[in-house]
Amino acid sequence: MKLYQILEKQIKKEPNYVSDNGEIKKWVVLNKAQNFDEELIGLLLEDADLKEKFFLKVKDAWVFKQNLFIRFLEQKNYLNDSYTQFKNKVGLTIDDKHLKQRNEVSLVWPFKDCILEGGQSREEDKREEIFFNEVLAQDEITELLDPKVLTNAKRFDNEGEHSFDQFNRNENGTITDNLIIKGNNLLALHSLKKEFAGKVKLIYIDPPYNTGNDSFQYNDSFNESSWLTFMKNRLEIARELLCREGKIFIQCDDNEQAPLKILLDEVFKKQNFVETFIWKNTDNAPALSKKSRKNIEFIHCYEKLLDTKSYIGRESDNDDAPLLNSGNQITILEFQPQIIEFKIPDNTYKKGNYDKIELLNDLIVKNGRNENIIKLKGRFKWQQSFLNSEIESGTYFIIKSNKFSIRYQRKSPSNLAPDKFLDEIYLSKAMGIETNEDSKRHIESLNLNFDSFPKPESLIGFLINAVTEEHDIVLDYHLGSGTTASTAQKMNRQYIGIEQMDYIETVSVERLKKVIDGEQGGISKSVNWQGGGCFIYLELKKYNQTFIEKIEEAENEDALLQIWEEMKAKSFLNYNVDIRKQEQHIEDFKALSLTEQKQHLCELLDKNQLYVNLSSLGDRNFECSPEEQKVTQAFYQLKN
Numbered sequence: 001m002k003l004y005q006i007l008e009k010q011i012k013k014e015p016n017y018v019s020d021n022g023e024i025k026k027w028v029v030l031n032k033a034q035n036f037d038e039e040l041i042g043l044l045l046e047d048a049d050l051k052e053k054f055f056l057k058v059k060d061a062w063v064f065k066q067n068l069f070i071r072f073l074e075q076k077n078y079l080n081d082s083y084t085q086f087k088n089k090v091g092l093t094i095d096d097k098h099l100k101q102r103n104e105v106s107l108v109w110p111f112k113d114c115i116l117e118g119g120q121s122r123e124e125d126k127r128e129e130i131f132f133n134e135v136l137a138q139d140e141i142t143e144l145l146d147p148k149v150l151t152n153a154k155r156f157d158n159e160g161e162h163s164f165d166q167f168n169r170n171e172n173g174t175i176t177d178n179l180i181i182k183g184n185n186l187l188a189l190h191s192l193k194k195e196f197a198g199k200v201k202l203i204y205i206d207p208p209y210n211t212g213n214d215s216f217q218y219n220d221s222f223n224e225s226s227w228l229t230f231m232k233n234r235l236e237i238a239r240e241l242l243c244r245e246g247k248i249f250i251q252c253d254d255n256e257q258a259p260l261k262i263l264l265d266e267v268f269k270k271q272n273f274v275e276t277f278i279w280k281n282t283d284n285a286p287a288l289s290k291k292s293r294k295n296i297e298f299i300h301c302y303e304k305l306l307d308t309k310s311y312i313g314r315e316s317d318n319d320d321a322p323l324l325n326s327g328n329q330i331t332i333l334e335f336q337p338q339i340i341e342f343k344i345p346d347n348t349y350k351k352g353n354y355d356k357i358e359l360l361n362d363l364i365v366k367n368g369r370n371e372n373i374i375k376l377k378g379r380f381k382w383q384q385s386f387l388n389s390e391i392e393s394g395t396y397f398i399i400k401s402n403k404f405s406i407r408y409q410r411k412s413p414s415n416l417a418p419d420k421f422l423d424e425i426y427l428s429k430a431m432g433i434e435t436n437e438d439s440k441r442h443i444e445s446l447n448l449n450f451d452s453f454p455k456p457e458s459l460i461g462f463l464i465n466a467v468t469e470e471h472d473i474v475l476d477y478h479l480g481s482g483t484t485a486s487t488a489q490k491m492n493r494q495y496i497g498i499e500q501m502d503y504i505e506t507v508s509v510e511r512l513k514k515v516i517d518g519e520q521g522g523i524s525k526s527v528n529w530q531g532g533g534c535f536i537y538l539e540l541k542k543y544n545q546t547f548i549e550k551i552e553e554a555e556n557e558d559a560l561l562q563i564w565e566e567m568k569a570k571s572f573l574n575y576n577v578d579i580r581k582q583e584q585h586i587e588d589f590k591a592l593s594l595t596e597q598k599q600h601l602c603e604l605l606d607k608n609q610l611y612v613n614l615s616s617l618g619d620r621n622f623e624c625s626p627e628e629q630k631v632t633q634a635f636y637q638l639k640n
């Protein structure tokens with residue numbers, strides 16, 4: 001039963017809320033809700049579905065979500081007199097408050113408060129996208145984002161492919177296997193939520209840039225409103241997956257990086273912005289000029305939760321000129337030794353290991369915050385006892401080095417970031433971060449056919465090294481050619497990769513198999529990669545998606561008519577499809593072109609049933625095999 005039907009049925013149990021003709025006295029109920037009426041609240045609490053939707057449990061008490069209930073009551077489509085008022089407000093909200101209620105500037109666009117399923121497979125290319133409003137289509141969204149059944153599970157290691165046996169878990173019960181998942185990334189992210197919420201240390205994505213150029217085979221021609229909705233839906237669930245100290249890096253070109261930055265400010269909050277790094281993506285760029293941005297890409301970095309007191313000072317005169325670097329290296333770092341824990345390309349320094357620290361160039365000791373500076377040159381070591389005495393006197397340290405460049409350092413662990421402009425001087429002398437041409441040659445050396453330019457492993461490796469430790473979880477939900485997963489494998493990080501395109505099997509998986517076998521491209525030599533490790537491949541189980549793929553593969557009208565017969569028997573059609581009328585007008589259907597026939601059949605399918613929901617695992621209509629039930633139950637830790 002739909003939520004509004006449940007609500008209507010429950011409200012009608014109280015005669016004072018119902019008119020003589022059996023209609024709900026909406027304004028009576030609204031007035032009761034606005035005044036936290038005990039009678040109304042008690043009535044709502046009696047129903048489990050209403051209790052879950054409109055109340056928040058805090059310790060042993062249930063708190064009434066008054067604003068949510070009032071908005072739902074005003075805006076649901078069965079309350080016809082409220083829709084005109086509501087439609088003028090669609091998308092114009094921040095944190096559930098309309099703009100006129102706030103004194104802020106916000107990035108606003110049509111369909112902002114909607115969910116876009118956003119298929120990106122070849123079969124869904126250019127399809128008409130469906131926008132589910134977060135208030136009006138609550139039931140549809142719940143069904144859409146329900147965790148999905150898993151299928152086609154297999155494990156890959158250096159001995160080849162194996163049937164799925166089990167997931168490995170740590171002492172906290174969390175899966176420790178590397179995962180590669182084929183399927184719509186929004187649905188896959190929500191399927192990961194129960195298992196991995198609050199556990200991912202680093203997310204890197206290289207999403208479609210909305211350029212109108214479909215060379216990446218993505219459904220990359222969204223207009224800007226659709227693209228922003230597409231990004232927002234995925235960023236919101238991605239944030240839930242990050243742990244408290246987690247970071248996200250989002251790569252983009254100049255086409256959408258500016259609105260993307262404002263969107264990220266809203267999703268992750270402006271105070272959690274870390275930096276925008278700039279990467280020169282090709283060696284064939286002209287000299288820096290007003291056109292130079294065509295040869296660079298931007299990497300916006302945000303963290304999950306900022307401790308605003310954790311910043312320590314930085315000294316530089318070129319903080320705001322990433323494209324016009326003055327030449328003065330950004331190499332100054334100030335920290336307190338008792339809480340230092342940071343990484344640089346040359347080595348890793350951890351708190352408690354000060355006697356093993358060997359600085360590579362100059363060290364300036366600033367006693368407290370006064371101007372008495374002692375400068376020591378050359379290679380040397382300081383013993384723990386000396387550092388302990390300096391800690392007691394409040395000594396701060398500033399590191400200067402030609403070997404690495406530091407943007408800032410926090411008191412919290414693992415937060416080293418580079419100069420925001422990753423220029424060739426820094427790259428060649430420190431990490432040797434490669435260009436698109438280098439990564440293309442790497443892919444070609446593996447005999448893999450990938451039409452676009454993948455990001456280089458050295459770039460992803462630099463980001464992974466900056467904010468993670470071994471065994472931390474790294475997530476990429478626009479996996480593409482598999483660079484993030486390959487790099488994480490070589491750096492001994494746990495990874496999760498999600499990709500919907502069919503090349504996940506012919507490129508991403510094949511590349512990872514070569515990595516496990518010990519291939520020596522990318523960062524292999526710099527990390528002394530010798531091969532090894534394993535990963536588990538999974539797919540979201542398709543249902544109506546299968547019919548879409550059959551429709552696109554059909555070569556003639558007869559094949560489409562046969563698919564239509566199958567659809568009538570097994571598929572989930574849109575609620576407003578009248579099969580009898582379709583049959584009555586079959587000659588009109590035959591008069592259409594083959595392309596139009598395919599489009600028409602796809603439109604008849606319920607896009608909310610593209611994949612099989614976890615709640616349907618035992619439903620015979622979905623024909624889940626014993627193997628599918630085994631892997632699904634194991635992933636979600638369900639009892640048989």
